Amino acid sequence: MKRTIHIQTIIALAALLTASCAQNGETASQPEGTAAGVTLLGTAGEDRSPAAGAETRTDYEDSENTIQVTWTAGDRIGVHTEVNGQITAANYGYRAGSAGTTTLFSYLSEQQVVDWQDETSPHDFYAYYPWNESAAEAGPHAQPVTLAAEQQLNSSDPLAHLAALDFMYGSATGQTRQEVGAFNPVPIHFKHLFSILEVRIRGTQYAMVEAVKFRCTDESEAVSLGEGSTVDLATGEITPAQTSPEIVLTGNQNTQIGGYITYQMMITPGHAGREFEIVAQVNGNDYVIATRQVPETGIQPGRTLVVSADLTVAEEDTYPTVNLSEKGCANTYYVNRPGELYKFRADVKGNGKALTLGGLS
Numbered sequence: 001m002k003r004t005i006h007i008q009t010i011i012a013l014a015a016l017l018t019a020s021c022a023q024n025g026e027t028a029s030q031p032e033g034t035a036a037g038v039t040l041l042g043t044a045g046e047d048r049s050p051a052a053g054a055e056t057r058t059d060y061e062d063s064e065n066t067i068q069v070t071w072t073a074g075d076r077i078g079v080h081t082e083v084n085g086q087i088t089a090a091n092y093g094y095r096a097g098s099a100g101t102t103t104l105f106s107y108l109s110e111q112q113v114v115d116w117q118d119e120t121s122p123h124d125f126y127a128y129y130p131w132n133e134s135a136a137e138a139g140p141h142a143q144p145v146t147l148a149a150e151q152q153l154n155s156s157d158p159l160a161h162l163a164a165l166d167f168m169y170g171s172a173t174g175q176t177r178q179e180v181g182a183f184n185p186v187p188i189h190f191k192h193l194f195s196i197l198e199v200r201i202r203g204t205q206y207a208m209v210e211a212v213k214f215r216c217t218d219e220s221e222a223v224s225l226g227e228g229s230t231v232d233l234a235t236g237e238i239t240p241a242q243t244s245p246e247i248v249l250t251g252n253q254n255t256q257i258g259g260y261i262t263y264q265m266m267i268t269p270g271h272a273g274r275e276f277e278i279v280a281q282v283n284g285n286d287y288v289i290a291t292r293q294v295p296e297t298g299i300q301p302g303r304t305l306v307v308s309a310d311l312t313v314a315e316e317d318t319y320p321t322v323n324l325s326e327k328g329c330a331n332t333y334y335v336n337r338p339g340e341l342y343k344f345r346a347d348v349k350g351n352g353k354a355l356t357l358g359g360l361s
Contacts, residue, residue, distance in 0.1 A: 037113035040079065040094060040105040040127060041185040044071065044168065071096045071103045076131040079105075079114055080140035080233065082124040089114045091136040094127070104185055116177040123176065126233040127188050128169040142230040142239070143169070147194060149224035149244035151265050153251025158264065161249075165266040167193040169233045192302035193231060193238070199263045199278055200308040201289065203255025206319040206341050207311065212263040213279035213286070215246035221274050223247050223267060236301065238268070254319060254341075255311055267305075272298035278307050283317040 075096040081089040093108040105127075107113045116123065126140035135144045145167055154160040170190040180186055199212050216223060226242025249265040271294045278290040289309035299305055324333040324344040331350040335342050347354050 036183075037107055037115045038125075039185040040077075040114075040125070041102060041187045042071065042077065042096070042105050042127065042170070042190055043102040043187065044190045070099055070101060073098050073103075075103075075129065076108070077105055077127050077129045078131040078133075078135065078143075080126040080143075081114055082126075082140065083117050083121050087139060088117060088123075090139065091132070093131050093133065116182070119178045120176050122174040124171065124173040124234075125175060125186050125188060126169070126171045127190070128167065128231075128233055129190065130167075138230065140171075140233040143233050145193065145225060145229050145231045145238070146227060147225040147229075147247075147266060147268055149226075149247055151247065151249045153249055153253075153263065155251060155253075158262075162196065162264060162266055165194070167231070169193060169231065169236065171234055173234075191236070193236060193269075194266050195269045195299050195301055196304040197265050197267045197278075198304055198306045199265075199290075200260040200306065201255060201263070201280060202260050202308070202310050203257055204310060204312045205255070206257065206321060207255045207282050207313045207317060208319050209253050209255060209261065209263075209280050209282055209311070210284070211248050211250040211281040212265065213246055213248050213277075213281065214265060214267055215277050215279065216271065217275045217277060217291075219245045221245055221271060223271070223276075225268065240268075260308070267299070269301040270298045272296050278309060280311050282311075282313050285314070285317055287311060287313060 073096055077094050077096075078091045079089060079094050080087065080091060089112070092112040092114055094105040094114075095108050096103045096105055098104070114125070124140075128143055132144055138144055147165060147167075151161055151165065168190040170188040172186050172188050175186055197214050199214075201209060201212075214223060222240045222243030222245065224244040224247050225238065225240050226244070228241030229243075230239045230241075231237065232239075247265055247267055249263055251263070253261045253263070255261055273296055274294050276292055276294065277288050278292070280287045280289050289311050290307050292307060319341055321341040321343050322335075322337070324335070324342055325348070329345050329348040329351050333342075333344055345354075
């Protein structure tokens with residue numbers, strides 16, 4: 001699934017994420033076999049998307065103020081159907097046939113094919129991503145879902161962890177074979193269950209940030225979802241279990257003086273009226289860099305909250321810097337240790353006398 005999120009910072013708190021989705025003309029052919037069944041046309045609009053294991057991967061692409069997410073061929077979703085209050089398909093696996101914002105999903109197994117029961121009975125279709133093969137007995141109104149309290153930044157692919165954590169869902173209720181057409185796909189618009197917190201940190205010294213934490217000052221407020229948590233695919237209502245008041249995103253980044261480093265973590269929505277802290281961990285010590293009050297409307301699902309903050313650390317927590325001019329100034333300095341930070345006197349011309357900084361551009 002592909003989605004585009006435009007982020008626009010608002011005051012000191014956050015930014016709305018507005019997704020634009022274009023219909024993609026690509027479709028997938030029905031797998032060979034005797035079963036016909038129902039195909040699903042999945043469209044991702046106002047949200048991001050994940051990766052569901054080794055065989056499934058949605059693509060994330062970061063470009064300036066946009067996070068784009070696309071379905072990848074082979075992405076797997078789980079499908080539930082209900083007719084007259086009775087489940088007629090329980091967590092059947094369906095697979096994307098092509099990449100794009102919109103793609104056609106068809107069945108994985110001929111033993112699990114979603115089909116119409118008759119011409120006129122209203123059918124309710126529920127789908128989610130990524131597919132949890134072991135969740136067949138849960139039903140669409142108590143679909144298992146988790147959001148890890150410990151997340152890991154991949155320095156070579158900063159958006160990869162978002163793909164691994166995200167959860168999407170959608171529904172198409174009251175559908176009839178007569179109205180949809182026997183051979184037409186059922187369209188389902190997928191939404192994101194979670195939100196993204198983007199933390200932009202500007203350093204006043206050189207320091208190695210080891211982790212960023214999002215936590216509510218009220219420790220009874222859950223921000224992660226452990227095993228046993230569920231979501232109603234009809235409403236997006238979450239029932240949490242084994243929760244934590246804090247989410248930690250680990251990953252080393254050196255602060256840039258005058259510039260920003262960025263961390264993006266997946267968080268649960270909601271928390272209306274709650275106060276939360278953004279914490280930077282440096283040299284094992286926690287520094288609260290921002291405190292925000294969530295508006296009464298809460299953090300909205302499928303949107304990105306942007307927080308910018310400056311980081312000042314104790315001298316003993318700054319990143320070690322090699323002083324090239326510690327023993328005197330020179331015309332040339334040699335550096336021989338990669339990955340280190342170096343400094344030298346910039347107010348001395350070569351090995352001469354100190355200059356007056358006021359005359360420098």
